[in-house]
Amino acid sequence: MLRFLVLSSNINTTVGGHIIAAFVLLSTNTTKMVKFRIATNEDNLKLIQLTASSPMAGDVGLRIDRYPDFFSLLKMRGDTKVFVAEENDLIIGAICVSLQKVYVGGEIFPLQYIGDFKVAEQFRNKGIGLQLCNEMADYVISQNSDLAFLNVSKGNTRPVSFFKNRPNVPDFDDIGIFKIHQIIGKRIKPKVNKYAIEETKLNDDVLHFFNNHYSNYQLGPVLTQEKFDSTRIFIIRESEKIIASMSLIDTMSTKQNVITALSWKMKVILRIINAYGSIAGLSKMPALNEPVKMLYIKYLAVDSNNSLLVKLLVNHARNIAFEKSFSYVSIGLHEKDKINDCLSGLPKLVFKSRGMLLSIKNNRNLINKVKNGIPYEDYSLV
Numbered sequence: 313m314l315r316f317l318v319l320s321s322n323i324n325t326t327v328g329g330h331i332i333a334a335f336v337l338l339s340t341n342t343t344k345m346v347k348f349r350i351a352t353n354e355d356n357l358k359l360i361q362l363t364a365s366s367p368m369a370g371d372v373g374l375r376i377d378r379y380p381d382f383f384s385l386l387k388m389r390g391d392t393k394v395f396v397a398e399e400n401d402l403i404i405g406a407i408c409v410s411l412q413k414v415y416v417g418g419e420i421f422p423l424q425y426i427g428d429f430k431v432a433e434q435f436r437n438k439g440i441g442l443q444l445c446n447e448m449a450d451y452v453i454s455q456n457s458d459l460a461f462l463n464v465s466k467g468n469t470r471p472v473s474f475f476k477n478r479p480n481v482p483d484f485d486d487i488g489i490f491k492i493h494q495i496i497g498k499r500i501k502p503k504v505n506k507y508a509i510e511e512t513k514l515n516d517d518v519l520h521f522f523n524n525h526y527s528n529y530q531l532g533p534v535l536t537q538e539k540f541d542s543t544r545i546f547i548i549r550e551s552e553k554i555i556a557s558m559s560l561i562d563t564m565s566t567k568q569n570v571i572t573a574l575s576w577k578m579k580v581i582l583r584i585i586n587a588y589g590s591i592a593g594l595s596k597m598p599a600l601n602e603p604v605k606m607l608y609i610k611y612l613a614v615d616s617n618n619s620l621l622v623k624l625l626v627n628h629a630r631n632i633a634f635e636k637s638f639s640y641v642s643i644g645l646h647e648k649d650k651i652n653d654c655l656s657g658l659p660k661l662v663f664k665s666r667g668m669l670l671s672i673k674n675n676r677n678l679i680n681k682v683k684n685g686i687p688y689e690d691y692s693l694v
Contacts, residue, residue, distance in 0.1 A: 346440055348447050351394035351406065356382050358403040359394070366430045373573030377603070378566070385566045386410060388541075389425060389693050395447045397431070397440045405431040407444045409452060413534040415527045416459075417681045420534055424452050424460040427694065458673045461531065463490070463694065466664040484668040485679050487687050489647045494606065494640040495626065495660040496585065497595030497633035502624050507548045509628050514540045518547060521554045525613035530685035531669075535611070543610055546628060548621055556621040559611040560629055561692050562636070568603035585659070594659065595630075595639045605638040608692035612643065612651065622654035630658075644691030 351359060359382040367375040378385065386392040389410035397405035407429040414423045426448070431441045452460065466489060502509075512518060514537060526532035533539065540559060548556040574582070582597040589595065598604040609629055614621045629641040640660075645652050646667070667687055671679050 345399055346404070346443070347398045348443055349396060349398065351396045351403075353383065355394075355396065355403060359396070359406060362403050362406060362430055362432060363428070365432060367572050369573075372571060372575075372578055374604075375570045375572045377568040377570055379568065381566070385563070385693065386428075388566070389427075393451060394428075395444055395451070397435075397444055399435075404435045405440045405444050407448050409448055411455075414459075415532040415534060416530055416678055417685075418527055421459055421678070422457065423531065424455075424457045426460065426462045453672065458671055458675060459678065460484075460670040460672060461689075462668050463665045463689070464668055466666050480674060481672055482670065482674050484670045485683065487667040487669045487683055489664050489666055490644050490687075490689055490691070491647060491652060492642060492644045492663045492665065492691055493652075493655055493658075493660050494642050494663070495630060495655070495658050496589070496597075496640060497607075497638055498627065498630040499593030499634050501631045502627035504624065507550070507621065507624060509546050509548055509624065511544060511546050514545055517554060518545060518557060521547075521557055522559070522611055522613050526611070526688065528686075529688040530682040532688045533611075533690060544632075546625060548624065556614040556618070556625060557611070558609060558613075558625040558629065560632065560641075561608050561610045562638075563608060563692055564603065564605065569606070570603050571598055571600050574600065581661075593634075595634050596637070598639050604640070605633075605636070606640045606642050607633045607636065607638050609641060609643040610690060610692045614651075617650045617654065619654040622651055623658075626655065626658070642691065644689055644694075646687045646689070648686045 360378050363376055363378050363382065367373055383392075383394075386394065386408060389408075390412040392408055392410040394406060394408045396403050408427050410425045410427070412423045412425055413420055415421075429441070429444070431444070462484070519535060519537070523535050526535065543559045543561045546558045546560070547554050585594065586597050589597070607629060609626070612622070612625065614625070626641065626643075633639070633641045643651075643655075667689060669679060669682055669687075
């Protein structure tokens, strides 16, 4: 689950795309031996290896793989720079920043999205993460950037201070919790009755419907044809008018979440789901050391957040996931998003992360618009 930011201190590493703030001790001797530069395509395998070596702990231990092309997911995020730390021809740390266009208060603004911040375990607490953050901060400020966004792990209470000691640059604001719903696939197709779900190609009407919806979100994406590459689009009409639309994407070719460990509690939950699911027609749960097969709801736009239409589309996605032998359909929603209520009663796991937003130019008006509205984040890109 990231957008722009600038780091300057108090950072250690991230896992699964979530930045974890931690105090860093600067070692001058260590950083003198390390080269800091912008990555190129020739660094692909080394970046894949670094990513795979930084598993995420918790009830579900995950290793993020980015085979076969580390850069393919970044291209989907936007114009991206990858800053790396290198020692003896080995990449030991990296951080990415992607430029995107988003809506704030119905107007379009550039946003810097930071992600994939990692330092190899044996090189942590030696100032390498700090210097990577400084390299990133210098670049973002040189671009005359303002808004910067990142996700941090829920429960992380350490300060997020990427622009420390930079005059007139404030710290990040907490903009609330995002809930990542992983809804279990289902064999039975939803009953449509009054409404019919049809698959369609992207056209001006569909694009306008999506943009009209997401312009009401804060940090909502400005959607173009390229944003729908590799996606499937489904719509519901009433009197020939589009009243609901959903875009699905399979990201298994760009990222794979491999389960490396399960708590006893999670093992029990997954066993129960599998036992019950064989009778109820639910998707099979993932196993240890195997990628979690997940279909993402990239965009979901429904008139007035009509609960019936939301569930029709989500259940349609669940059926597609089941038919593809995928375990889950995933969608990330801010805690204030009313669509969360429409998903109640569906069998699912819910994970949480915290959104952090910064105005480098200390534009409190923009920050307050985001905090007072409903923020958006595309978790298919995290």
